[in-house]
Structures are given as C-alpha cells and as structure tokens.
Amino acid sequence: MTLDTVKHAAETPDTDQPWAELGLKQEEYERVREILGRRPTGAELAMYSVMWSEHCSYKSSKVHLRQFGEKAPETDALLVGIGENAGVVDVGNGFAVTFKVESHNHPSYVEPYQGAATGVGGIVRDIIAMGARPVAVVDPLRMGAADHPDTKRVLPGVVAGIGGYGNCLGLPNIGGEVVFDACYQGNPLVNAGAIGVMRHEDIHLAKASGAGNKVIMYGARTGGDGIGGASILASETFDDSKPSKRPAVQVGDPFQEKLLIECTLEAFAEKLVVGIQDLGAAGISCATSELASNGSGGMRVELDDVPLRDSTLSPEEILMSESQERMCAVVEPAKVDRFLEICEKWDVTATVIGEVTDGDRLEIYWHGEKIVDVDPRTVAHEGPVYERPYARPEWQDALQGDDAAKLARPANGDELREQVLKLVAHPNQASKSWITSQYDHFVQGNTVLASPEDSGMIRIDEESGLGVAIATDGNGRFAKLDPYHGAQLALAESYRNVAATGAKPLAVSDCLNFGSPEDPAVMWQFAEAIRGLADGCQQLGTPVTGGNVSLYNQTGEAAIHPTPVVAVLGVIDDVARRTPVAFAEEGQLLYVLGDTRDELSGSAWAQVIHDHLGGLPPKVDLERERLLAEILISASRDGMIDAAHDLSDGGLVQALVESCLKGGKGARVVIPEGQDPFVTLFSESAGRAVVSVPRSEELRFTDMCGARGLPATRIGVVDGDTLDVQGQFSIALSDLRRAHEDTIPGIFA
Amino acid sequence: MSARVGVITFPGTLDDRDTQRAVRLAGAEAVPLWHKDKDLKQVDAVVLPGGFSYGDYLRAGAISRFSPIMETVIEQAKAGLPVLGICNGFQVLTETHLLPGAMLQNNHLQFICREQKLRVENADTAWTVDYEQGQEIHVPLKNMDGRYVADERTLAELEAEGRVAFRYLDVNPNGSLNDIAGITNAAGNVVGLMPHPEHAVEPLIGAGGTDGLGFFTSILKKLVNA
Amino acid sequence: MARVVVDVMLKPEILDPQGQAVQRALPRLGFEGISDVRQGKRFELEVEGPVDDAALARIREMAETFLANTVIEDFVVRVDEPAGATS
C-alpha cells in the first residue's frame, strides 16, 4: 500500500475515504476538504474525525456551554478559566487550586475495573498538566438498580478500579456519591474528579510557543489499544445490536502514572517546561493540535520517533491511539537534556518527537514524507458547531402534574418508624462504607475530612492550616422533573455541603451526563440544565471553571435521567475550624436552619415507599442558600457549632440518623409546635441544615441567626443511644446501624 | 546532635513524605534516601514507607527487594541497624527474608482502609520502647495485600519468642494468621507492620489521634540513649 | 476427578503493566535474554464427573462469560496432563 502523503492526496482527489466509518457526517467531510483545499490524507482524516467527534469537539453542547462564560460572575479568585485542561482558583497565601470532574461512563460499562481506573488516570493527568500536584480525588457514581444482576458486575468492578488506580497513585479519595436507579442500568455513570495544588507562579498551560522549542513525549509507549475508542464511540448511542461499535477499552497502569506525576513535578520545579498537555481522548492528534493552536507558531512532528509498544501500527493508528499514561511537554532546546535526565531518573521513557516552528501549520512526517499539513486551529477549535433542535417533551406536563401530594402518608408513629427504617436501609440512603473503605483516605497525610462527611477536606498548608473542601452532588430525579431547577438544586446542594464543613464556596466544575443530543427532548433537558446552572452560578458568585459533557447515555429510546453533577470547591483559612457531621457531645442542642415546606415530590421517600417520580422538585432560593452558607461559615469560625449536616435526600430524618451513627450518640427530637411530623422528618426542602450547638453558645448562635434573618428552629438535643421522636417513635441506634449499614454489603459483598 | 532517620523512596512509594513528617514531628531529622543509591548517608535508622512500589506488580515488595539500596539495608540490618517497614515496607522486608513469612491478598479480596485497633505485644523493640507492653492503640490501616502467613513452625517460634509485635484487636481485617499485624526479628531492630503509624501523628488529620507517634519517639529515645 | 486448566491472558494489543514491570526488572537481577514477559491468570478447576466434550463446552462458556473479559482477555481451556519439563 502506498503511503497516503499530502502530495499523494493532492494528486488523487477522487479516492474514496472511510469518513463515515470514522464517525464524520457528509457535510463535515466536505468541510474538511474545503478547509484543506484538497482531500485529507488518511492521517488527516483520522485527526479530524477524532477531534471533531462529539466527545472532543463539544459540537452539540458548545452553543449552550458558552453561557458559563457569558454569565460568569465577577470574581478575583479565578486565575484560569474554561478552556484549559482544568480551571485554576486562587485560595490565598500564594496557593492556587485546580480541579475538574470528568466522565468515563461507556468504558466502565464494558470493562468496569479498567474503565473506571482509566477514568481516574485521565482526570489526574489534566490536573498535572496545569502544573499542580494532585492531592485528592472524588467519584460521583450512578448505577442501575441495586438488585439487578448486572449491577453486581458493574459496581464492584468500578469501585475496585477507582480504588485500584487512585490508591496506587497515592491520592486520598475524599468524596463522591453512589446512586442506584434503573434508568442507569445500561448506562452507568462513572464520573471522577481530582484536585491539585500549586503556587501561583507554577501554573502551566497547554501551549507550544517559541520556535525551535522541542516537543517531548514521555510516559507509556503508544500501543494499539483504544484506537478510535473513547472519543468516537462516546459520541454514539449504546446499541446492543452493534457490539463491534463498543469502545475499545484500555488497561491502566497506575504505577506508570505515579512516575509521570513525580517526574513532571520535578521538571516543573526546575522550570524546564514551556507548555504541557496530557494525552487523553484523541491521543497525539489532540495533544499536538491543541498545543500548536494555543501557541504562537506551528509545529513539526516526526511520527517515527514516537515510542511504540507495537511496531506494526500505522501512522493513522498512532495518531488516534488512546494509550494511557502519556504526556507531551514543550521544552527549550537548552533544557532538553535535563528534562530527559529527570525522566530517566524516574524510569520514564521520553523522546523528542518534534519542534515548534515559525509558521502556523501543524506538519507531521512519517518515513520522511509529509502526511499531515493542517492549520491546527481548524482541527482543535474550529470543529462543527450544531444548534441541535430542542423541545420541551410533551410528557413533561403530565410528569409535573403527577404530584407526590396524592401519595399515602404514614398515619401514626408506628408507620413513621417503619418508613424511617426503610428509608435509611434503601441502597440510595444506606451507608456506602463498604465502598468507601476500599479507597485510601489517609495517604499524603493531609486529609481532614473524607466520606462520609458533607464535603471532603484537605489541608494544603501545614504552617497556616489553609485547606480546601470539595463536594459533588446531582439529583437526576429532580432534574427529570425540572432540568432548570434540578441543575440549580445540584449546585445548591453542593454549595451547601461545602459551607456545612465551614469552607467558603469559591468555584464550580461540572459533569453533564445526558442521553442522545439527537433527541430534541434530551437536548431540551440539556439546554435547560445549563441555563439553570449558569444562572445559579451567577447568582451565587461561583464561576464554572471547567467540566465535561457526556452525551449518548442512552440505550435505544431510553435515556438516563438528565444528570448534571456539580462539584463545588471551597476554601477554609484553618482546617482546625472544620465542622464534621458527627453528633459527638451529649447535651448539645439541635437546630434546623432554614424553612421546611411540604415538599415531597421527587423525594427519596416518594421513591422508597411508593416508587414514585412526579410533581415539581423543591423550591430553589439561592439567596437563602447564600445566607445559610454565611451562617454556617461564621458559626464554624467562631466555634458556635460542633457539628453540621446539610438536609437533602431523605430530609431531616436521614441527616439525624447519619449524624447520630457517626458520632455514636442518640438524639431526642421534639416536632416543633404546629408542624406535621411526617413533613418535618421527610421533606426535602432546600436551603436547610441541622447543627449541633453547645449550650454555652446557644444565645450567641440564635442571636446571629435572628439578626441575619435565618430561621433557626430548636428541634431537640443530643442524648442517649436512641433516636427518639417524642410522641411518635423511638429507634435504638443499634437497630438504625443495622438497617443503615447492612444493605450494601448484603447485596455486593 | 539529633538522630537521623532515613526514609527510602522506591518508585511507587506513597507515604515517604508523610513518614518524613512523622519523623520530624517526633523531633528527629528525616533523611530522604533513593532506591538507586547504595549509600545510606550514615543514618541511624531506616524506614521503608508504605505505598505501591513498582505498582505491587508481581507481588507486593517483590521488585523493590532487589533495588541497590536494599543490598545495604539487608547488610546493615543484620549488623543491628534499626529498620522499620510500614505496609509496603513490611512486604519488602518479608521478601528479603529479614522478617519471616509472607504477605498475601486480603481474604476478602478488597483493598481495605479503616481505623484499626492494635495491641502492642512487644514493647522492647527499637520501634516500640515508648509504648507499654499490652497497650492498645488506634492506627489507620490501608492495604490490598495485608494477610500475614507463615508455616506453623515459624508461627510457633514467633509466638514463643515474643516476636509478634502487634496484633489486631476487635476485627481481623484481612485474615492474617494469629491476628498478626506486625512482627520483629529476634534482635528487635527490624520491625514490620501493616498499619500506618505515620498517619496517626496529628490530632485533626487522618483518622485523628496521635497513637502512631510512639514509633518515632521510640527510635529517637533508643538512639539518644544508645 | 479430573483437572481442567483455564489460562487467561491479556490480548496481545492490550498493555500488560505487570508483565512489563517484571521484564524490566530481570536485567537488574542478572537475567538477560528475555525479550518479553506477559503475565496472566491460571485457573485450576477440579471437575466432578467425566471431562467429556459437553463438560469442556460448559467450561469454555464459563471462561468466556466469567473467568475472562473477552473485551481485553483471551483464554485457553485444556485438560491437565502431567506437564513435560517441570521444576
């Protein structure tokens, strides 16, 4: 076979090309021809097709994602915004923090262990690429029904993979979620987030500038795994009839990645790196075109110099391979030797594969022949943009009209008691410690809070005690009922969780998991969720710094619930002031902050007791969320509260059970006068938290709430070894513990 | 002059910086050591920290055991140099046969991270003199391959000679024989255990509590009194 | 009772980090001349009853659906005969 060089392509304009197999649409292929003024070479076609895939180009989502920039609130905290590998936030004392959430949904369904493991690997490389040392990971997960046999395959594999990779990298896992719902049966969501820390001056960007500078590839050798994998195939619906189209799965090598982290940080420390990019989806195609298009010049790459694991790979395959644990750095010629020395020290393979040029072209050579000659911007940034049609589905009204108010409610204390036990034992509300105990929480010696807490917290400066907190939340049920407010509720919950630990919310990352964008109903959900999130972030003053979109989470006609997962990052001046969830001191007073309304639609109660989803989700009041957060932060700083737990899934009773079990102390609860016990216990009204107040602080605390206009209702006292709701029921902690803790191991162990 | 405690970094070691911090908090000087060097930089004691050296590929500790620095460690340990192996470090020590037995995958086949209660069964080793015999301590545990096994004769010998240094209490987290969490060599200078004392040296960090600090104050006391 | 062995190896195009780590360590230990190492799993199954074609077919199905994930792994099923060169 003759090599399809640029020259050859120009001479043979009519050659048939496999653009459709590579996932391009006819008009996209025509556009490539127009850009090049000729047909693309095989290598160019490979590059355009992966880079213009949904996964890499955001072609369906771009027009909506823009709102995150347009509505971005004024803030001094943002050092690097959307568009880079991850956003960077100023957290004070010269420290900067970078964080991001990404999805690895499809591969994790096909090969749960490796799919999830490489998801962690990918997000961590984004963090390293910003110049930061990764300090923690989180893993928001959505699985099919807990009692479905396939979930027994997927969940344990995913958990083992996340643990297997993250533990081996030495990253404490400090948070995440596990939600079971039949809608995720064929499309589990495996999202992974990471946080990194650096000094301001260490921020690095993905750009190749300075003609003559060398492009160095380092890390794993390039193999034939994952060719055309994630990127093209995460851009299509999962269809059982086409098993061959299922994404190729890669095997992760966390040990190699750990070496990458150490050797990259050492190179950063010696200021050897001009620009840097991780290799993820679309591999070398992505790294070279992004580096070149973000820089000042062009780039010339000798593809023969890429270290290979399989010498039979074609240039197209090398360009598209998604082999894991690889990075690309741009280094001044005088510093190349030192860079290679550091790689050698860490036993990391490193090779100069090209250099930055004067021009504005990305040129790639193979056996001395030019096989790619493109304007890198057209590959990396000027992909197609679709205004996909969207329409509110006609079933939305009926769904919203089907209110939970019609559902039978518990009639007496005994029924309440029984439903409390059911609620806390349901897989969604049950303790996840069987899962989280497979993750290292302690490594790096800076973990202040890890799950189960409202947010994870890491100390980043030993001297001052400066720390960061992160929480991730999403409620697909609420988003299904109302995507706009559902997205805001996810934001509000995450924001509240950060504040509940005493940290000030600063910035947001998100992972938007939806069905097929080719379905107007899904596209409407997507558009509404983004609008809701962007408006919400504007109102709360927390900019979106980056994130990820995962579409096509759909089997046949059935899409998952729209599932925007929101991560909020916060900062705390001194981690010694953090607020845990555990009720630890007998005699302390319990207060509910915020208003409790009769809001049960979409609630955990409606799901667990009635298997019902309908109505409107709880009301969103972001001003109230902001006030609640301010109170929680002040109270933590001034030592007025010893514990706090946000109220969300399962309402007050779920929070009480968790805080009691964590602290090993019971609670005596009195339903406030005039309130309905059922609503008090199970409502999921937003903007609320329960706090434990030392008696000596009660006046000061209630005065503060009163002065600032936040309702604070005394509901009881930490006491004994039962959860006792006066006049209604009493449950021994040991019974609650059994109900809450036995479910997950009972299914999966 | 303060005691110098070396902390070895193998590729894939994770808890080296934490161990250095623990050494410092105890008042000693932490000296980083690199697996490719043979030189121990004249340290007074050595810690092999936790992590996944070489990814735990093949067997935990099996590849690190052959690194250049281990040649020196083996030689000097036999001559009395105090050596502590934590988690992966313990696995390396069993692979070198400085300590008997072997580590296998946890009997439940999962990585386990938990706060673990232990009893100090031997408070006479270089690394435990600051504890009371029989003292119960809480120290985090986190590993995949923590199941200690040895043949019956070796077990009997360890028990008879008081060389089981730490035993799991309440829960045996991995199926270790005789609930063994850590052991010592006959001379008491080489000690290995699966739990992580370096993660229990500051009140608010990790599982909380400072029960692990005693390992590092022990060696300091030992060296200063020596 | 008969023994059936199922060998499960990563497909050739899939990265084998374990095998690689072993191979890289060998020269350091003084073992030269091994150009590649792949590490896989070996299952020894004790089968009740005769190991006839039907039994082997069942075991092959078991390997395909459970012992191996054929997205990344290949497997071989064979009846155990006393091996040739042994240790």
Add this chain to the structure above:
Amino acid sequence: MARVVVDVMLKPEILDPQGQAVQRALPRLGFEGISDVRQGKRFELEVEGPVDDAALARIREMAETFLANTVIEDFVVRVDEPAGATS
C-alpha cells in the same frame, strides 16, 4: 524465538480466597459440578536464543528467586508447546 511458561500457584496448604470466590460464584451463574478452584499466575517469557538445558536452568532459578515466593508458592517451568484441547 521460543516461549517458556512459568505457572505459579499458591501451595496447597495456603488459603486461596480468589479461587474460592470464583468457585462460590459458579453455581449462581449456573455452572455446577466444579468442586474446587485455585487461581494462580501464568508468565509467558519470550526467550532469545535456544531454550536448552542451560537456559531452562536459568529460568528455573529466576522463578525460584523472583517469579515465585517459595514461602507461599510452588512453580512449574515448561517450554510452550501448542496446547492439546484449546478454546
């Protein structure tokens, strides 16, 4: 180039929870009649040069000191011949 296989299995007296977990799962998946499962490791070594007695002796030494931990494991070294019954 020749292939030498090293099989490493836990000694019979050592508990093999992996094998046990596999065995316990089989009936649930509808596979009956397997009375015991042991899980071990299989190494495939590509040897440069001839696989003569000297080479095999070296590989046996490598298995003894490195590929297996003889405190807990047994091993078998053999030259790979196309297997009998295959999948």
